[in-house]
Amino acid sequence: MKKQITQVSIEDLEQNPTICPDIEDVFALLPSPLQAHCLRVGKSMPLIVKYAPYLVDTYRFKDMDELQCAAYSGGIHHDIGKAITSAQFSSSVFERVSHPILGRAYFDLNIANFDYDEAKNMILRDIISYHHERQDGKGIPYGKCGTEIPLASAICSIADMLDHLLLAPGRGRKRLDFDRALIYIQSQLGVMFSGTAVSVFSEAKDELLANYETYTREKAV
Numbered sequence: 001m002k003k004q005i006t007q008v009s010i011e012d013l014e015q016n017p018t019i020c021p022d023i024e025d026v027f028a029l030l031p032s033p034l035q036a037h038c039l040r041v042g043k044s045m046p047l048i049v050k051y052a053p054y055l056v057d058t059y060r061f062k063d064m065d066e067l068q069c070a071a072y073s074g075g076i077h078h079d080i081g082k083a084i085t086s087a088q089f090s091s092s093v094f095e096r097v098s099h100p101i102l103g104r105a106y107f108d109l110n111i112a113n114f115d116y117d118e119a120k121n122m123i124l125r126d127i128i129s130y131h132h133e134r135q136d137g138k139g140i141p142y143g144k145c146g147t148e149i150p151l152a153s154a155i156c157s158i159a160d161m162l163d164h165l166l167l168a169p170g171r172g173r174k175r176l177d178f179d180r181a182l183i184y185i186q187s188q189l190g191v192m193f194s195g196t197a198v199s200v201f202s203e204a205k206d207e208l209l210a211n212y213e214t215y216t217r218e219k220a221v
Helices: 010-015 023-027 032-049 064-076 092-113 118-130 151-166 178-187 195-203 205-220
Strands: none
Touching (some): 010 092, 032 151, 032 205, 064 118, 092 118, 151 178, 151 195, 178 195, 195 205
């Protein structure tokens, strides 16, 4: 019988990489609302990357289907670092800053255990590592800017932002309707997001709207 894990520490994994748990077991440690958020981001990702076909060549996927499947997985697991602990980041104050670092560290330690090809490994690592970077260089945790930020990561940033604006706005913030969320994201061109990322997101807006309407209907039932 598989042993249920209750905590994943980077220090423990570094000392004994053979105990590295499966990514789905780590995902299960996230709070239920965060899991729901991550699943919605995952569902948005294939809808957006469809309008960035050049990413197939960037990551050397065989075709668009492979890209969309990998982007879906990347979206689901973008916040996996929030399930990882480390003595270096013991205060909750550092959670937002640290989780891309911890997620990347977990991914690099566990990469040999993933049944993924090189292309999927690359895009997941990019998304986990850089989904909080900003076009203007004021993002976290690495302060990357402009073309230093992989497009797949920037697209995940937008999918993440969209979900927060529509369904998970955070303490003290009101939800926006889809049109206002779209306007806000487009207003962040050159600030938070690149023009390319905003462009492919805008092309996918009708499909994204239909997708979020299903969540609204499901919640109303």
